[in-house]
Amino acid sequence: MLSVTNHEIAGVRCAIHDSDPARREAVVFVHGNPGPMDDWEELAPVVAKFARVVAMDMPGYGRADHPRDFDYTISGYAKYLGALLDRLAVDRAHLVLHDFGGAWGLRWAIDHPSRIASLTLINTGIMEGYRWHSFARIWQTPILGELAQLTTTAWGTHRALNRMSPKPMPRSFVDRIMKYADWGHKRAVLKLYRASKNLPQAFPEFTGHTFAETLPTCVLWGAGDPFVSVDFAEKQKKFFPLAEVHVLQGLGHWPFIDDLQAVQRPLEAFLRRQAKG
Numbered sequence: 156m157l158s159v160t161n162h163e164i165a166g167v168r169c170a171i172h173d174s175d176p177a178r179r180e181a182v183v184f185v186h187g188n189p190g191p192m193d194d195w196e197e198l199a200p201v202v203a204k205f206a207r208v209v210a211m212d213m214p215g216y217g218r219a220d221h222p223r224d225f226d227y228t229i230s231g232y233a234k235y236l237g238a239l240l241d242r243l244a245v246d247r248a249h250l251v252l253h254d255f256g257g258a259w260g261l262r263w264a265i266d267h268p269s270r271i272a273s274l275t276l277i278n279t280g281i282m283e284g285y286r287w288h289s290f291a292r293i294w295q296t297p298i299l300g301e302l303a304q305l306t307t308t309a310w311g312t313h314r315a316l317n318r319m320s321p322k323p324m325p326r327s328f329v330d331r332i333m334k335y336a337d338w339g340h341k342r343a344v345l346k347l348y349r350a351s352k353n354l355p356q357a358f359p360e361f362t363g364h365t366f367a368e369t370l371p372t373c374v375l376w377g378a379g380d381p382f383v384s385v386d387f388a389e390k391q392k393k394f395f396p397l398a399e400v401h402v403l404q405g406l407g408h409w410p411f412i413d414d415l416q417a418v419q420r421p422l423e424a425f426l427r428r429q430a431k432g
Contacts, residue, residue, distance in 0.1 A: 157172040159172050165238045178206075179244060180247040180272065182206045183251065185260045186212075186253060188216075188255045190332075191212045191217025194253065202426055205427055206430035213256075214227075214232075215340055215342075216335065221340050227346035227347045228351070229255075232258075232262075234263075245270075249272050251426075252275065252277065253277040257280055269366075272429060273370065273430075274370055275372070275373045277411070278375070278377055278382075278409075280394075283393075285383070287352070288383075290382075295349050313326055321407050322413045322414075367394055373398070375418055377406035378404045378405065379404075380408045399425070
């Protein structure tokens with residue numbers, strides 16, 4: 156488990172892992188849904204050998220507060236991420252994004268193009284033409300979403316993930332998710348997915364952002380992802396022309412859980428070239 160300290164950012168307490176606060180440039184790992192930052196517990200120490208590493212539990216997830224009145228939108232999370240990086244004095248960020256962390260991090264990058272040093276997208280990115288998966292459609296439906304969240308169990312979640320994923324998911328992975336899945340977390344998930352139901356409105360189309368044309372970018376994608384099709388991996392080159400794309404056969408939506416080394420090798424090689432300290 157990553158070592159963490161608690162910080163209050165914009166009125167919301169969150170847990171943060173920061174390997175070397177003295178440096179002003181950092182590799183910033185941003186989890187998605189359902190999180191938490193423990194998703195990075197194997198990768199972060201590897202990267203910390205040569206760069207400052209920052210990871211966090213975002214509001215509604217993990218050890219962070221799960222407040223009722225937080226702005227559970229892509230924009231709201233992007234602003235929170237920005238406030239967190241400001242508090243930690245991270246001037247330049249190498250973003251490593253997964254799942255909804257992709258939308259949060261990219262929204263921040265669009266608003267702060269001079270502060271993004273490189274970009275790594277893991278089963279996430281610019282989702283032009285994306286259609287929501289079945290779980291999302293349930294969560295986006297009033298009453299049905301609440302019923303689904305109220306009746307979710309560790310056993311049922313593990314069974315569903317194993318049925319959909321190319322490799323069996325460790326029960327420890329599911330138990331970690333359920334450890335923090337109080338009603339505040341479940342409410343946050345419902346609010347986020349409902350606020351993001353119309354993706355073009357929730358996350359404006361990625362056009363006219365010239366910084367992306369020269370941005371060092373690494374795309375890592377589990378080819379068997381049941382939630383976000385691998386077809387989107389190569390499509391990232393439309394937005395990030397310098398992107399190197401690694402399609403990871405036999406892996407799913409959490410490729411770093413399915414096969415750590417398959418993700419670590421290209422990620423570490425890319426970040427060693429980009430991160431200067």
